[in-house]
Amino acid sequence: MTVFLRIISAEMTKQQRQLFADKRVFFSLLLWPLLLLMSSYYMFKPFSLGATTGTGKVFFADQHALTVFVLTGQLGYTFMYAMTESAWRLTWERWMGTLEAIILTPVSRLAFLVGESLAFLLQGVWMYTVMFSVLVLFSGYQGLETVYIGLAGLGFMVLASISWGTLMNSLFLLSRDVGLMFQLFQDPVNFFAGIQVPVTVLPLLARAIGIAIPLTSALQMVRLGFVTGNPFAATTWIISLLLSSVAAITVGWRIMAWAEDRARTDGTLSFY
Amino acid sequence: MIEATQLVRRFVVKKSRQFRSVVQEEITAVDGVNLNIERGEIVALLGMNGAGKTTTIKMLSTLLKPTSGTIAMDGIDVVSQPSLARPLINMVAGGEKMLYWRLTGKENLVYFARLYGYGGHEAAQRAIKLLGMVGLSEAADLAVERYSKGMKQRLQVARGLINDPRYLFLDEPTLGLDAPIAREIRNLVRELAREHNRGILLTSHYMAEVEELSDRIYLLHRGRIIQQGKPEQLRVLSGEQVKYNLTLSGVNAANLDNCFRDLGVNGLKVTQAEGTTHVEFNAPQEFPQEHIFRAVTALDADIVDFRTLEPSLEDVVVALVGETA
Amino acid sequence: MWSTILSVIWQRFNVSRRAYPWSEIGGNLLAAVVPFLAGWILLRFVFGGRVDNSFTQESGGTNYLGFLAIGLATYMNMTGVLLAVGRSLITEQREGTLDALFLTPVSRIGYTLGYTFYQLLLQVPPTIALFVIAWLSGAQIQVLAPGAVLVNLVMAVIGFYGMSLVLASVMLAIRETFITQNTLTTALYVFSGILFPVGYLPKPLRFLSEGLPSTRILHLLRNAWLYGLGPRDLPADYALTAMVALGFLLLGIWLLRHVERLALADMTW
Numbered sequence: 114m115t116v117f118l119r120i121i122s123a124e125m126t127k128q129q130r131q132l133f134a135d136k137r138v139f140f141s142l143l144l145w146p147l148l149l150l151m152s153s154y155y156m157f158k159p160f161s162l163g164a165t166t167g168t169g170k171v172f173f174a175d176q177h178a179l180t181v182f183v184l185t186g187q188l189g190y191t192f193m194y195a196m197t198e199s200a201w202r203l204t205w206e207r208w209m210g211t212l213e214a215i216i217l218t219p220v221s222r223l224a225f226l227v228g229e230s231l232a233f234l235l236q237g238v239w240m241y242t243v244m245f246s247v248l249v250l251f252s253g254y255q256g257l258e259t260v261y262i263g264l265a266g267l268g269f270m271v272l273a274s275i276s277w278g279t280l281m282n283s284l285f286l287l288s289r290d291v292g293l294m295f296q297l298f299q300d301p302v303n304f305f306a307g308i309q310v311p312v313t314v315l316p317l318l319a320r321a322i323g324i325a326i327p328l329t330s331a332l333q334m335v336r337l338g339f340v341t342g343n344p345f346a347a348t349t350w351i352i353s354l355l356l357s358s359v360a361a362i363t364v365g366w367r368i369m370a371w372a373e374d375r376a377r378t379d380g381t382l383s384f385y
Numbered sequence: 386m387i388e389a390t391q392l393v394r395r396f397v398v399k400k401s402r403q404f405r406s407v408v409q410e411e412i413t414a415v416d417g418v419n420l421n422i423e424r425g426e427i428v429a430l431l432g433m434n435g436a437g438k439t440t441t442i443k444m445l446s447t448l449l450k451p452t453s454g455t456i457a458m459d460g461i462d463v464v465s466q467p468s469l470a471r472p473l474i475n476m477v478a479g480g481e482k483m484l485y486w487r488l489t490g491k492e493n494l495v496y497f498a499r500l501y502g503y504g505g506h507e508a509a510q511r512a513i514k515l516l517g518m519v520g521l522s523e524a525a526d527l528a529v530e531r532y533s534k535g536m537k538q539r540l541q542v543a544r545g546l547i548n549d550p551r552y553l554f555l556d557e558p559t560l561g562l563d564a565p566i567a568r569e570i571r572n573l574v575r576e577l578a579r580e581h582n583r584g585i586l587l588t589s590h591y592m593a594e595v596e597e598l599s600d601r602i603y604l605l606h607r608g609r610i611i612q613q614g615k616p617e618q619l620r621v622l623s624g625e626q627v628k629y630n631l632t633l634s635g636v637n638a639a640n641l642d643n644c645f646r647d648l649g650v651n652g653l654k655v656t657q658a659e660g661t662t663h664v665e666f667n668a669p670q671e672f673p674q675e676h677i678f679r680a681v682t683a684l685d686a687d688i689v690d691f692r693t694l695e696p697s698l699e700d701v702v703v704a705l706v707g708e709t710a
Numbered sequence: 711m712w713s714t715i716l717s718v719i720w721q722r723f724n725v726s727r728r729a730y731p732w733s734e735i736g737g738n739l740l741a742a743v744v745p746f747l748a749g750w751i752l753l754r755f756v757f758g759g760r761v762d763n764s765f766t767q768e769s770g771g772t773n774y775l776g777f778l779a780i781g782l783a784t785y786m787n788m789t790g791v792l793l794a795v796g797r798s799l800i801t802e803q804r805e806g807t808l809d810a811l812f813l814t815p816v817s818r819i820g821y822t823l824g825y826t827f828y829q830l831l832l833q834v835p836p837t838i839a840l841f842v843i844a845w846l847s848g849a850q851i852q853v854l855a856p857g858a859v860l861v862n863l864v865m866a867v868i869g870f871y872g873m874s875l876v877l878a879s880v881m882l883a884i885r886e887t888f889i890t891q892n893t894l895t896t897a898l899y900v901f902s903g904i905l906f907p908v909g910y911l912p913k914p915l916r917f918l919s920e921g922l923p924s925t926r927i928l929h930l931l932r933n934a935w936l937y938g939l940g941p942r943d944l945p946a947d948y949a950l951t952a953m954v955a956l957g958f959l960l961l962g963i964w965l966l967r968h969v970e971r972l973a974l975a976d977m978t979w
Contacts, residue, residue: 115504116502119499119504120499120500122505123496123500126495126496127485127488127492127496130487130488130489131486131487145892145893148896148897148900149896151911152899155905155906155910155911156749157752158762158764158765158910159761159762159764159765159907160752160753160756160760160761160762161757161761173756209482209484209485209486210482210484211484211485213482213483214484214497215500216447217447217448217471218471218497218501218548219471219472219501220500220501220502296741299740300740300741300744300745303744304744304747309748310748314751377448380440380449
């Protein structure tokens with residue numbers, strides 16, 4: 114445990130200095146989600162609220178419901194993007210030669226993957242706190258209950274993100290074509306996770322893909338929490354969050370071992 | 386001890402034809418290399434560019450898997466259990482990679498120390514000590530992107546020592562460095578082997594450096610070890626000759642010629658100037674020098690100056706590689 | 711200059727072919743198709759196939775899917791050019807070859823145009839694919855005024871190229887890509903009216919939006935493509951758009967020269 118925490122601490126320090134030391138980056142981290150929020154919100158403007166059909170209509174009944182839907186989707190997107198970004202940054206290490214230096218050490222690969230994700234996530238903790246606070250305030254503060262829903266939601270998101278980040282980090286190490294990997298795990302995953310379109314509206318196959326992504330279940334639980342007041346209402350989402358998270362971490366860990374072995378066999382640890 | 390047996394490493398490379406198919410070709414970078422490194426000794430791996438030196442070092446340092454062959458390190462099978470070997474080794478490569486440019490020198494070392502399992506305080510202590518050892522104490526809090534090439538290389542050496550490795554692989558450690566800094570690094574390498582009992586494998590293009598530091602040399606050519614031994618042994622094996630340069634007085638030039646030819650020397654050149662006679666010739670490494678003194682005594686001459694020029698390691702390597710080619 | 715352009719196109723083609731075979735085509739296509747499908751699902755399965763009156767007012771019609779397809783195709787091409795040209799110089803700087811490049815007499819315009827034309831060529835297959843998907847989804851995408859569309863495409867190349875030169879200069883000057891890539895491309899997504907008419911934006915932001923070549927070009931492109939309105943119908947709009955596009959081009963060229971002088975003077979680079 115101590116070693117694990119040391120690795121997380123080491124990764125956080127490294128990332129903070131290497132990636133985030135520039136104040137302009139922090140400014141961007143504030144501005145960029147606002148822009149995304151605007152994009153998500155105005156995307157629904159061409160349509161008439163209330164004139165909705167199908168299983169997703171609870172989210173588009175009125176302006177308030179839409180705003181909660183958009184805000185939670187934005188939150189989900191931000192967490193998701195952070196993890197894809199963290200994985201993308203990892204590939205820079207291959208270009209810089211530091212990946213070789215890391216592989217040379219005896220550091221636990223699982224600890225390294227989880228540490229990378231968590232460290233990246235923690236860099237934006239202030240942003241997530243602000244977003245959750247806005248959500249809690251907007252949805253109508255009803256005492257501590259709303260705060261508990263917010264905290265529970267944050268917990269679901271963090272769990273989903275770490276597990277997804279572990280998988281992303283390992284997948285990005287596999288391929289040199291990180292541009293495609295980035296695109297593959299950006300918009301399509303956002304689509305299947307129900308960021309902009311409720312997952313319950315998607316065709317069956319798309320829904321099945323969505324449930325394999327930890328964020329989908331976490332997002333659904335957060336949305337249900339803020340719309341209905343009870344994030345634990347549907348046990349199916351809790352189970353799918355836990356199962357998909359465990360699966361993502363396990364698969365990510367095994368892929369890292371395989372990717373490292375393949376890189377050692379092909380001699381591609383330092384190519385880019 | 387590190388013992389590598391019949392190491393082979395093959396690569397598949399793709400050669401493109403314009404708009405047409407890509408052809409795959411298998412190249413053998415390392416072809417049956419056997420070598421060993423004891424603790425406390427400095428072993429050099431020499432060879433021309435593309436001989437397989439870096440590939441060999443990467444296999445030994447677990448970054449590359451051999452196609453076949455074994456590597457044993459103090460009882461550990463490095464090929465099948467690289468994770469057990471990693472705490473015991475480290476590698477320093479020439480160039481500017483393997484460092485985080487936006488971190489300071491100290492932050493780089495602390496980060497890697499933590500990856501090796503050192504706690505926060507201990508990691509910081511080690512970083513400070515190593516920065517002092519490589520002469521970077523004053524630049525400890527400067528971002529690496531502001532370091533000169535020599536400073537980055539010294540930081541690389543510090544990073545290579547962060548885990549106090551038993552075995553250290555140095556791939557061109559003084560490449561492109563100024564003479565004083567290169568000398569400092571050589572002194573450090575010598576100290577690590579002699580005083581701290583580290584086993585060191587060194588590759589370098591600077592023959593003088595190899596000659597100065599190494600206890601044994603492996604000469605690699607096209608992926609194979611073509612010669613090995615101590616530097617003086619390689620000289621003998623190369624067949625390169627020693628150059629002799631004598632300045633004599635009170636000697637008859639006509640007698641000189643016959644006298645030295647009888648000794649079996651080659652390329653005899655005799656010139657006379659201002660009352661002295663200069664004699665130049667080449668002779669094998671094992672040529673007994675007392676023959677020269679006997680010959681001079683027999684001529685009733687005086688030796689004004691006596692110089693020898695041993696074949697350089699560069700001459701030796703070129704001769705040995707040339708023979709093999 | 712033409713030899714530089716062709717050399718850069720050839721070099722980019724070979725790098726992509728060998729190292730990044732699918733990302734440049736596949737990645738951009740995904741970035742456009744996924745939002746289109748999201749819009750299509752919302753229209754068909756959530757909002758009963760109908761748009762609000764406000765959309766009809768702001769966009770000039772009810773062709774939501776056509777509006778979306780053209781917006782996303784434009785975004786795909788625009789960001790392709792912006793990011794390729796924008797990153798070209800900072801990539802050279804990070805790889806240590808910027809000094810070598812600046813020391814040569816190679817035409818900077820030719821070099822950056824090479825990246826531009828390469829990107830535009832690269833975007834042809836995914837653009838076609840997007841429109842095929844849109845057509846299969848039931849979008850009305852017949853081109854009603856081909857001549858006007860062509861004029862808009864020329865203005866788009868000039869405008870996007872100018873924007874990319876400005877971006878390249880900024881990236882090189884501040885030595886940062888993270889901010890510019892993420893924030894800028896998202897800002898363009900919002901303010902250029904890719905997914906929705908810019909009329910929905912609050913008034914102060916609409917002013918910002920109208921100052922971008924991308925917003926004006928997209929607006930005119932949609933009018934020409936979907937509703938057959940050309941320069942004769944909207945002469946003032948066309949004139950102003952051409953001026954904005956040229957303005958960005960001149961600004962980009964000036965900035966690039968200025969930043970190059972700074973780059974050569976700064977020894978730490």
